[in-house]
Amino acid sequence: MGPGLFCAPLSALRLAPLPRPGASPHLRLQFQPRLPPLTSTLPRYHASMADAVEAAKRAAAKTAVANHYPENARWVGIGSGTTIVYVVEAIKALGVDTSNTRYVPTGYQSRQLIISAGLTAVEFDALPAGTVLDVAFDGADEVDDDLNCIKGGGACLFQEKLVAMQAKQFICVADSRKLQSRLLSKWKYVPIEVAPIAAYRVQKKLLELGAIDPVIRTNKDFKQGPLKTDQDFFLIDAPFPPLLTSADLAAGRDGSGKNGVWEVNLLAREIKQINGVLDVGIFSGLTGPQATAAGGVGGQRPVAAYFGMPDGLVSVRKAA
Numbered sequence: 001m002g003p004g005l006f007c008a009p010l011s012a013l014r015l016a017p018l019p020r021p022g023a024s025p026h027l028r029l030q031f032q033p034r035l036p037p038l039t040s041t042l043p044r045y046h047a048s049m050a051d052a053v054e055a056a057k058r059a060a061a062k063t064a065v066a067n068h069y070p071e072n073a074r075w076v077g078i079g080s081g082t083t084i085v086y087v088v089e090a091i092k093a094l095g096v097d098t099s100n101t102r103y104v105p106t107g108y109q110s111r112q113l114i115i116s117a118g119l120t121a122v123e124f125d126a127l128p129a130g131t132v133l134d135v136a137f138d139g140a141d142e143v144d145d146d147l148n149c150i151k152g153g154g155a156c157l158f159q160e161k162l163v164a165m166q167a168k169q170f171i172c173v174a175d176s177r178k179l180q181s182r183l184l185s186k187w188k189y190v191p192i193e194v195a196p197i198a199a200y201r202v203q204k205k206l207l208e209l210g211a212i213d214p215v216i217r218t219n220k221d222f223k224q225g226p227l228k229t230d231q232d233f234f235l236i237d238a239p240f241p242p243l244l245t246s247a248d249l250a251a252g253r254d255g256s257g258k259n260g261v262w263e264v265n266l267l268a269r270e271i272k273q274i275n276g277v278l279d280v281g282i283f284s285g286l287t288g289p290q291a292t293a294a295g296g297v298g299g300q301r302p303v304a305a306y307f308g309m310p311d312g313l314v315s316v317r318k319a320a
């Protein structure tokens with residue numbers, strides 16, 4: 001995403017998946033009408049809902065930081081989005097000496113957040129060779145029973161995965177809306193970062209995998225064209241039916257892709273293999289400790305996920 005563009009929600013204007021044979025080369029627009037509120041009390045209702053969601057994010061961040069911010073932290077990964085703002089707020093509120101701590105951003109917004117909090121940012125590619133981060137904090141768009149995550153709804157996923165996979169442990173922070181048994185339950189699509197030149201080809205391959213109307217994400221102002229990531233790449237948002245978990249497979253369900261029904265890890269692998277894909281917004285597989293035990297470094301699946309609940313409490317899920 002270029003400077004000045006923060007992780008932004010999906011535009012209301014979306015591009016059709018592929019030009020039809022013989023059709024104009026210009027991309028077809030699908031307008032999603034914005035309906036007026038039903039009654040005049042709704043705006044106030046929405047405002048209090050929004051306040052409750054922000055309070056839930058803040059509570060989750062505070063608990064996650066209290067439980068996982070390391071003593072004498074040296075390297076800390078900072079994710080992207082709206083929830084991570086509360087993580088940085090909570091780190092500051094700890095009141096610990098941060099003069100020897102370096103914070104590794106996952107994009108433009110993340111770097112600005114670190115700097116504006118008075119903390120010291122070090123870019124991922126400036127880390128001394130062999131550096132392993134003590135911890136990485138980040139948000140998610142959806143988290144399933146196995147703590148697999150969907151990420152990239154705000155256009156950041158590639159650097160987030162790099163940073164998570166370079167950390168001893170990845171801690172996910174979210175509000176209760178994100179907590180679902182299966183990925184793609186409420187959150188409907190997998191964000192995929194692709195080379196612009198390969199975007200149509202990747203769309204076609206995604207359709208072959210069973211994606212339902214994968215679209216190139218645009219800027220809010222359609223005239224500005226496709227939204228660009230921090231890497232100057234495009235994003236394709238690919239809807240699939242809900243992704244199967246380990247419990248589903250244990251119960252005998254088929255997640256091999258038949259009728260577009262996939263198990264989480266399998267779909268992530270299939271998408272990643274498509275030529276032109278930089279990375280996929282499914283964070284699954286090993287946790288940091290599992291990767292370390294296997295002789296590697298880091299893992300993309302969180303060891304713990306913190307959810308701020310509507311009653312003000314925080315629910316913690318730990319990875320098996």
Ligand SMILES: O=C[C@H](O)[C@H](O)[C@H](O)COP(=O)(O)O
Nearest residue numbers: 081082083139152154155156
């Ligand atoms: O693309 C953005 C990142 O993956 C975010 O971490 C994710 O979208 C969650 O963002 P938020 O905390 O704003 O819900």
